[in-house]
Amino acid sequence: MTEYLAPSPEGTEFVQLLTPEGDRVEHPDYTFDGGADEGETIRGFYRDMVLTRRIDTESTALQRHGELGIWAQLLGQEAAQIGSGRALRPQDYVFPTYREHGVAYCRGLDPLRLLGLFRGVDQGSWDPHETNFGNYTIVIGAQTLHATGYAMGVQRDGLVGTGDAERDTAVVAYFGDGASSQGDVNESFIFAASYNAPVVFFCQNNQWAISEPFERQSRIPLYQRARGFGFPGVRVDGNDVLAVHAVTQAALQSARDGNGPTMIEAYTYRMGAHTTTDDPTRYRMSEELEYWKLKDPIARVKVYLTRHGLADTEFFDAVERDADELGARLRDGVRALPDPDPLSIFDQVYAEQTEELAAQRDGFAAYLASFEGAH
Amino acid sequence: MTEYLAPSPEGTEFVQLLTPEGDRVEHPDYTFDGGADEGETIRGFYRDMVLTRRIDTESTALQRHGELGIWAQLLGQEAAQIGSGRALRPQDYVFPTYREHGVAYCRGLDPLRLLGLFRGVDQGSWDPHETNFGNYTIVIGAQTLHATGYAMGVQRDGLVGTGDAERDTAVVAYFGDGASSQGDVNESFIFAASYNAPVVFFCQNNQWAISEPFERQSRIPLYQRARGFGFPGVRVDGNDVLAVHAVTQAALQSARDGNGPTMIEAYTYRMGAHTTTDDPTRYRMSEELEYWKLKDPIARVKVYLTRHGLADTEFFDAVERDADELGARLRDGVRALPDPDPLSIFDQVYAEQTEELAAQRDGFAAYLASFEGAH
Amino acid sequence: MAKVTLAKALNAGLRKAMEDDPKVLLMGEDVGKLGGVFRITDGLQKDFGEDRVIDSPLAESGILGTAVGLAIRGYRPVCEIQFDGFVYPAYDQIVSQVAKMHFRTQGAVKMPMVIRIPFGGGIGAVEHHSESPEAQFAHTPGLKVVACSNPVDGYWMIQQAIACDDPVVFLEPKRQYHADKAELDENATPAPLFTSRVVRPGTDATVLAYGPMVKACMTAAEAAAGEGRSLEVIDLRTLSPLDMGPVYESVRRTGRAIVAHEAHTNLGMGAEISARITEECFYSLEAPVLRVGGFDTPYPPSRIEEDYLPDLDRVLDAVDRSFGF
Amino acid sequence: MAKVTLAKALNAGLRKAMEDDPKVLLMGEDVGKLGGVFRITDGLQKDFGEDRVIDSPLAESGILGTAVGLAIRGYRPVCEIQFDGFVYPAYDQIVSQVAKMHFRTQGAVKMPMVIRIPFGGGIGAVEHHSESPEAQFAHTPGLKVVACSNPVDGYWMIQQAIACDDPVVFLEPKRQYHADKAELDENATPAPLFTSRVVRPGTDATVLAYGPMVKACMTAAEAAAGEGRSLEVIDLRTLSPLDMGPVYESVRRTGRAIVAHEAHTNLGMGAEISARITEECFYSLEAPVLRVGGFDTPYPPSRIEEDYLPDLDRVLDAVDRSFGF
């Protein structure tokens, strides 16, 4: 019978290029491509991660102050999101879950657009075509099929394997460890493999699906799931921004070149609660959190930059200031987000409005008007 | 990145114990267990397969004569069904598709019960608990979850790994190559692996899902799908009744012992049409059929039995007579199947009838009565 | 063009739509070489290629979910669900994604998609092959739902549905696929898609139907005429939105309305139509709106499906009851 | 027992059902250690073990599909759907398997299963967390559908649903989970499960509601009383089957009926109830049955959900319109 690998904490194949202690290490298959000025690139990653974390902590605070209805925290997943987000080319397209705040940031989406959804003034209604960053998807797994279909469209547009770096296009589907159990996610593997679609399945295994540990979903490392569908899977240290960047870059290029799908399992940890309404103390040990704090994705980069004299306190202070500014902008911005006009919802259901709904709108408008006098 | 096997016609791992030419061959992992009198057992298999094929050809003819609305042919899949069906113990439970006529026969279900469904006098309403053979399921893949849940029930009943051969229970979910693409089937792999449920996933890869070739569903051998979910998968010559029996017996025992799920891919061929309403000439080559005729599951056993003097013409004639008798019984029986009473449907919706539906029944009864006078 | 069946008309309509717009794609199980189990896409893969007529893996959620992605990329997917009873694995993608994408994005993302569903019974099939799921889709804001009842409408409505920038659930009465032929004039100008139509004028009572029941109601009207009762028959054609104007106008004249469909009566289209007519034509009604529908049981074994399905007699029975008030 | 919230009452009811019958199992996402996102199963895994309170992988079709298998094996699974909007991935298993198994097997296989769904809006949640899917299930023969509106009903109805040999979709108004408390007498004898109840007698008009809208309608009745209008309020409690007896009796007295629900108005429960009342009480009606429902748009962003949700004012507005006839 076919052999399979027994479950193991971090898997037998685990791509890491920067250790938690801040040391660069080699990997046979992957090397970090830092471009012309590697130091500059890594400083950029550091800045990205700090700002992303600030978006997260600031939003958590805003929820506590009642400015947001809820917030999905990414604390601890900064490297997975910045490392992958920075590997994207402008023409690539992203299909996120509801937690990809760092990827959204990389795509240039104003964080306030994210807050609109969590404040409840809209449902995350940004135009995805402006940034090639799709709309947040809350139904677990649904977006992986959208990504696969979009990639099938890219194939039909002849934008795979042309060799033109400006045109060849890849698509990324983000999803979680829990999502890997959904039929839709597995069907997306089927379709992607069947059509050899240019899509990268990027799974952030943050060890938890709300209160359920990863082991409930799979008894073997998740990246091995891809084997069962006939395409490669790889597990990367999700808290190592350099390794995530290298692995994602390779997978994206493979997709753009016409070699089809790849699954990436970014092995990371949800350091915060599932959302601001969740209470992790009900289901997990604080020891676990302590263990993962030692693997913090930002700390290791700071150590590395400092030790190699690639950044000085001036730089770190500047980043802090940028973060403070961003935080202030979010605080002011979120309060300024206008509530929608109740009547507007009737106009957003269809591209071609129906008489029926227009009439319902008018009826409601008249009803609302009937109170004008009253109050 | 993780290696995976490229597509190959019959896979690199392919369990065969009886060649198409009728020669017994060895396999490192599997040996056929023919019990006290192996010859008798194999003669039994031969008889089972001949009778099963007769049920199929007879039913096809009955459909042509308008006695059945439709028929799903199993021609060519006799070994896959008899080999697996005969490996079952009485306490084991089967969840079939709509094509498991041979397995139904092994479980002792009267073939006329199958014909009732295809004639349209009922929907395959046999009591599954009488034979531990579940009801035919037409929605592709749905039954694989039912099988997994039933197996979870077996675990809760403490009937796994007790070491008592009379009590330890396994469950078999039958499905096709096309079904392997359904979310439900993949979710059943997830649940079975997560709970280590005593279920065997028996896939008859008959190369076609109506008009779609197996390659549309998977680009690697299907048995390798199991690897991605953390349990063993094996590909067996689905036209070799001895190999199918050996492989199924091992998988069932592994499940009964508490070692969890196994996936079996019985590599076979749908020699007939998808159903009597299908026209395969629209989508496949006759050469393909010719190629597979050389691998006929029954012929090779006949050759083997004859060559080794395990059966004489008397035996073969007797089997033919039994088949003729069975055929006659089906022809007479099907015509005798009573049409249901139109009013009966109202009583079969709920275990606890509702006033609403009882009233609808009475109204319809009165309506029908109003014609009595007329005609 | 000669007289054509509904199947041929739909095939011609799909071909025309694909010629007119290169972004139109067909997807589904067996839609390629086989041309679909009902042959509606017959010959289209041969002429438009595998990139535009896509045989999908066997997974309905996968079909609809990838269609959503294709639509986001600017394509206009036409998805075939092989049989009505097999649309449910795709239900989540349809209800939570296809229907809500435009609303979620405030119009930034459109879903110009058609979901073709052969629906209804009467073909002697096994379980799950004779369902009528329309009410569930009509109850879902964001979707539009239409049902054709004849070859000419089939030819035009499928093209109009494909041209529509909103997702359209397109219901095809499979029982009619290969039944009556009709003369098709490809140069005619069709009525707008989301309009109902009076198919037989009358004065005594209004009979409302769509899809497979239109034929039964026309025969019923014929029979009623023999007994001196003049029934006005309206083919609703669009189920969401409903085009109630002609219905109200008719009921205000006749004072009586009967709605017929194969779907279960409880919470079927007849319920909504009855409620609306009563709200709008309260003082004109001589009798309550009566419903003739499938019974509130699962679809029965085929040998008794004709007892289950509403037919001429049950429509006439309802007419009698209406006049009994 | 002291005064309890709906959440606590349901928890107590589930506990009682599990004590009474070892075959009762709870399944769902996060129902174990966490006790469910609403804590309805709080403490039950601790007391009954992981074999009876089962944390499932993240797949609703998997939950319902394995529950079908467990039911065939003789268990009585109680499945929790985390939020209304997430029942759709399981829709196929519910509609084509759970609902049809008894019919398919002519009673040889029963489906004693409960599908618990926290439903409705008003909690300030994001998309898919405030849906009202009841009409789709009520339209499906083979399912039974009930909705509780208060702690005492919650305690009894969940036990009755679990004891029922048919599959029951059990709708819980999530907005009420932690709202008003009520005195619970565990020794009382509850009304049968599939019965509606007059919760406030009145003479001028009949107001029908269930689940979260019962409270709004009671307040409306209170307000109307102030203006000298006596409204009779009926808590339907069961949506399939409907218990229309008390409704007809009431409407024949009052001559006016208003139905209220959060679900989309188009093809919502109100449509069926309006059709039935009109069929049965035609000559008693002073006005058409009026419907107060969610609009026919997807559920809106939470900052304006109170505009979307029917409330006291919209119920009173409908009452006024009714008297306008």
Ligand SMILES: Cc1ncc(C[n+]2csc(CCOP(=O)(O)OP(=O)(O)O)c2C)c(N)n1
């Ligand atoms: C279909 C569906 N079922 C249930 C939920 C409720 N839910 C929201 S997030 C979540 C857990 C997701 O876990 P994972 O996929 O690991 O992503 P993570 O939240 O850890 O990033 C669940 C069950 C949902 N949103 N959609």
Ligand SMILES: Cc1ncc(C[n+]2csc(CCOP(=O)(O)OP(=O)(O)O)c2C)c(N)n1
């Ligand atoms: C959910 C669903 N979709 C579509 C169908 C229609 N259909 C019936 S059989 C079939 C092909 C099944 O192929 P496979 O799983 O290989 O089984 P086989 O028929 O070859 O035994 C299809 C598409 C169905 N029954 N259920």
Ligand SMILES: [Mg+2]
């Ligand atoms: Mg997770």
Ligand SMILES: [Mg+2]
């Ligand atoms: Mg097959």
